[in-house]
Amino acid sequence: MSKDKEILDNITEKEYEHGFVTNVEQEFIPKGLNEDIIRLISAKKDEPEWMLEFRLDAFRKWQKMSVPTWAHLDIPEIDFQDIIYYAAPKRNEDRPKEIDPELEKTFDKLGIPLHERKALAGVAVDAVFDSVSVTTTFRSALAEKGIIFCSFSEAVREHPDLVRKYLASVVPVGDNFYAAMNSAVFSDGSFVYIPKGVRCPMELSSYFRINASGTGQFERTLIVADEGSYVSYMEGCTAPMRDENQLHAAVVEIIVEKDAEVKYSTVQNWYPGDAEGKGGIFNFVTKRGICKGSGSHLSWTQVETGSAITWKYPSTILKGDNSSSEFYSVAVTNNFQQADTGTKMIHVGRNTRSRIVSKGISAGRSQNSYRGLVKMLPGADNARNFSQCDSLLIGDRCGAHTFPYIENANKTAVVEHEATTSKISEDQLFYCNQRGIGPEEAVGLIVNGYAREVLSKLPMEFAVEAQKLLQVSLEGSVG
């Protein structure tokens, strides 16, 4: 037993491997958040007047809002005036087309290829470093099909009509505290537009990296899939190891028109803090999509292993008749991490369907909660939902919680929810050991089997990474 524990301890103690800092010359703006700062950010990005107005409106709304406290999280007080809201690597003015070699090295180290020839065939990448998008690959190949994939700032400049039409149409400016803050100070992110009837030939991917100290990252992603189109989008993130807590407050909006399909996958691996719970990223994210047209489909897949605190509920509004949505999640917490994550499925249209599969794994002294809402509005005739939320506990000092909210106001709509909480049983471990599989491997095997249903939904490139992450995050935690 003690040997098992030792092995488990070893596994869980494995350090964060993306914790390095890149020495690149950066420019910062002063700390704090006020109208002048917002004007400064907007000016730095050469934004049109309407964008500045949008930010100021959001800021005024934000000032009247208070920090949400309903989550099952213990969040230390955050001084929003003590954060730098904009940090960018200084550009080499002579050669603006080239990527700074230091930056390139950083992304290489993280396994994110920025050079197209070296790139994994079939993945276009938008890399965001602190507050700016560094580069976006495969632009021309995508442009041939009419697909727009660029940084958000570029979209504001070059496709203002599209941005104005869709921005804040799914997550209104005053939606919640962190969404309002993001709307006021967001710096960069990705913009995707897939035209009518186009099937995006490659996976699109954004990679977010926080590097500078004392800053926060506030990116904004907007994905629009026009009628009958298809896109698969992946998002990854890492940050250096620091004793301070850094804030990441992003907003993701997805619009799915008639018969279109969007697949959104995330592997979230922000720095989780050290074994004593010091440092780590506060990940307070608002992600929401709308299945606007009939027959549209939106699928969320997330693997959450990082962040000191996660507060994140990717949601879908099923507005179009016959539209459908899925949410697959694996959330792993270890040491002193806290996660309160889940989804919302709002059924508005007829014959809408949704499916939720959530697998929580908590180890160490962490707290892992699933929180989800399934709501059937009176017009959601024959709507259907099925939710399955399982929690796995590893160690006797952690917690696993399930808070589903189910509301039904339509007599033909059917909602089902089930949840279980258990630990890896000694029988299962014994069975493996008896067949020559060591305790450590056995735990890996069982956890991977437990999360398989979700992992199998990830695009191939991500699935490999996620499986490794899972193994690393949990190494040594079975006692």
Next chain:
Amino acid sequence: MEKMVVKSNDIVRNVYILDGRSGCCSDDPLLPSAGVPLAGGGFPQSIVVERDAKVEIVVLIMPGVSCDLKMDVTLAGEGAEANIYGAYVCGGEEKVKISVDMHHNLPHCNSRQLFKGIAGGKSRVDFYGKIIVAQDAQRTEAYQENHNILLSDGAKVDTKPQLEIYADDVKCSHGATIGRLNEEEQFYMRSRGISLEDAKVLQMISFIAPVLENIHDEAEREKVSADFEAQIRNIIHNN
């Protein structure tokens, strides 16, 4: 507040019927009400179960009754067991609110909750149930189920089953559904000469039967079933 303490090694089995007639509950929506159990005494809002003791509660909320039932059950000794069963049938403008907190404070305790209900008319049902397993409450087994049937578009059911678990060696689960009467079953019965109305009555009676089964006194159980059947027939007429 009515408080019940189940002493070590005792077994308590109570049935509470909220039918609006016994003066036990208010017809005003969302007012706390206290049912009169068959065994005497008011509806316990707080129950403490001591070592190796067992409590079994059946709560029946008859049509026409609005209520705000709150229960707080604490399993305060090793080997304690609590089983809570509830059924509700609403056909008009009832507002039924039920909340149960089940605290597992010590190891080797078991609990089971089963709540089943039918909502028609313009009724409104809110169910909240939480299982809280403390860090030291190893070897806990706790289950909770809440199943609902919606009969009309005017009715609304919200359910919030929750698990808050701080111990690892546990088996806990909850399940919640909100759905409708199965049409294939109805077709099966109608093709065998049973009228649609009778088919629905049978479906609804069998839906809440798993709750009624826990009334151990046979005469009482039959009386309650007959009561429910008559009321359900009424509701089907009006929906």
